[in-house]
Amino acid sequence: MAIALVQILNTIASLALISVGLAIIFGMMKVMNFAHGELLMLGAYSVQTAYSNGVNLWIAMFVIAPIFVGIVGILIELLVIRHLYGRMMDTLLATWGISLFITGLITMIFGNVTQGISTPLGFYEIGGIRDSAYKFLIIGVTVVLFAGIWIVLKKTRMGLIARATMNNPGQVSVLGVNPRVVYTVTFAAGAAISGLAGAVLAPVTGVVPTMGAAYIGKAFITVICGGDAIFAGTAIASVLFGSINQVTTIVSTAEFGEVALLIGALLMLRVLPKGISSLVSNRAV
Amino acid sequence: MNRSLTIQLGLVAIVGGLLVLILPSYLGIDRVLQLTLNFAFSVLALSLAFLWGYAGVFSFGQAAFFGVGAYAYAAAAINFGDSTWAVPIAILTPVLLSVLLGYFMFYARLTSIYVAVITLVVTLIIYKFMGQTAKPSYMIGNASLGGYNGIPAIPPLNVPGRIDLWAGPVEMFRIAGGVLLAVYIGLRLLLVSRLGRVLVGMRENELRMELMGFDTRLLKVVAFAISAAIAGLGGVLFANWNAFIDPHVFNLAFAAQPIIWVIIGGLGTLTGPILGTVVLSTLSLELGTQKMLDVNLVLGAIFTIFVLLVPQGIIPSIRAFLENRRAGAANKPGVAHE
Incomplete structure (x- = not known):
């Protein structure tokens, strides 16, 4: 039972982790970033490459991956997204092109093979059942990350500027802040967090050029079902869908777990078209 | 329907029909097979061209209807050993799926961006589900779904009621070409009918159509169902092309294809x-x-550049260019003005 609980928490944390970068970019900028899965994939490849070249695993994971993917995010914003603000469907299509491009590029560089990092931290044991202790790290990182994002958005001047820009860019620029810079920084932050998420999950998922496609559906459905309050919504949606997924996986198979998650999301959107956050207070972020 | 449209579509039918009939005699078998595949994919592209370009509903899920059509044809043809009833089943199954899904999305009044994501998610659900059907318990009658290995040895199309008269590669080329012509002409006719005009009106201004008393939720479901039927028909052609179907038609890369074809060719056109x-x-x-x-890498780059620089696609850009030249010529001195 305790093991099942850890597994459920781990699924929830993984879901929150793959969604939060997308939630920032979609929630704050209304940009549908279809290259999100590839940002996760780049995070996984940066930790894989750095680690196999002798860099300490934790430095590769928590420093190199987010910085590298953040820089990629800046490039994407400057070259493509910037020209498409306000044209939501076009950003979706253009970022999809980017996603194909990045997948193709990584396939050319690393080949279409699965690489992997052996899962660190060994095992823990409850009631005679052994399971990977790395799950606790994933849960811990997710909690710290969400707390950090919440503090930045609610308690710092930077977060205030970011929220104000998303609310009313015209007024913010009258007050002396360039909204374009805010957009670039926000996109880069979302990309960096996605890179971190991809890196943290790399030891459990394996690293392959097409891995982004495995994430994209789940991440999008979580963020969309979350609704307008991006963090509260994404957190609640992750808890809900993560539980559905893992409980179904335990009683049947992993594939059915994912199918149950997606069907649950469809039914929920029929009942609450504005997402889960229409149920929580409108002061939540 | 006006006379110039009648003449135009008549010409398309005659010239296209003649080409489809005589081309196999002049082409090698590899070209014939490649063009047959292009025809099947073009039918899929037309299903999205109609839904997105004319009804204004963007769907990621056309590949799913295409794949469901192909799977339904495969399962039915294997069970009956005859394609007579397999074809209508292959068209009706995706239509039923589209009506169900359309009810969920359009009656919840989800915005277009949510519709895009949900159709994608449904496609991915089917991909996951079909992928794990390798176990022998997943049978539809005598047809084993086969997981990622797919269904091999799908019976080819035959003359209704005559199993001994089945289509080889050359006949398939003619059938696929004929279906493509029929779908193209059918859509042109649909678009000048009352329903077609109402759908285009909805694309232009949904609120106004609603205020005039049209139920846009229902109209969207109808458009969705028509596009699913066309995509399912494309799936039948695809399942026949090499007598094989596997779940890759539901994956992200394949779902991307029809959207790329439509965007590059030109949204709001059929050619x-x-x-x-x-x-x-x-x-x-x-x-x-x-x-x-x-x-x-190449497709992604082409696609991104098109969205950024030529968002209207090839055919509308050529039309705009020709019209500009004509207008330019008309303004030159010495040319009579009207």
């Missing part, structure tokens, strides 16, 4: 998406023969 399909399928095939550049 554009057909052109886009032929050009890009040929390009993918050629790129697949060389090792230097990855196919995805």
